[in-house]
Amino acid sequence: MSNVNVITFDENGVCVSVKSVKEGYVLQANEMLAEGFDTSIMGKTYDSESGTFAFSQAQIKDQERAWRNKELARTDTLMLLPDYPNKEALTVYRQALRDWTSTDAFPDTRPTLGG
Numbered sequence: 001m002s003n004v005n006v007i008t009f010d011e012n013g014v015c016v017s018v019k020s021v022k023e024g025y026v027l028q029a030n031e032m033l034a035e036g037f038d039t040s041i042m043g044k045t046y047d048s049e050s051g052t053f054a055f056s057q058a059q060i061k062d063q064e065r066a067w068r069n070k071e072l073a074r075t076d077t078l079m080l081l082p083d084y085p086n087k088e089a090l091t092v093y094r095q096a097l098r099d100w101t102s103t104d105a106f107p108d109t110r111p112t113l114g115g
Helices: 057-080 087-100
Strands: 003-009 015-022 031-034 045-047 052-054
Touching (some): 057 087
Antiparallel strands (some): 003 015, 003 031, 045 052
């Protein structure tokens, strides 16, 4: 007996696992057969109309907020250095990071240092 690949979804339609099972496996309500064993779909939402997996807008926003938070944390120490070169640009950048989520540019265009 050969194996088949199965994708498991959570209650929101997000792929939570890709597994190989024996042929004849009985699919559960939250599962579907997969053509290959592609783990890059993990965490993505399935669009049944197009048959594709993509991150939802909410997931993208969460990912971008996490990036923004890491950037703020990464630059925290630099702000403590009194002689940090171009500290004014860093201050402007950090303010742009804080304001970003309330702008039309969010989540598509990240703020840049000196930008």
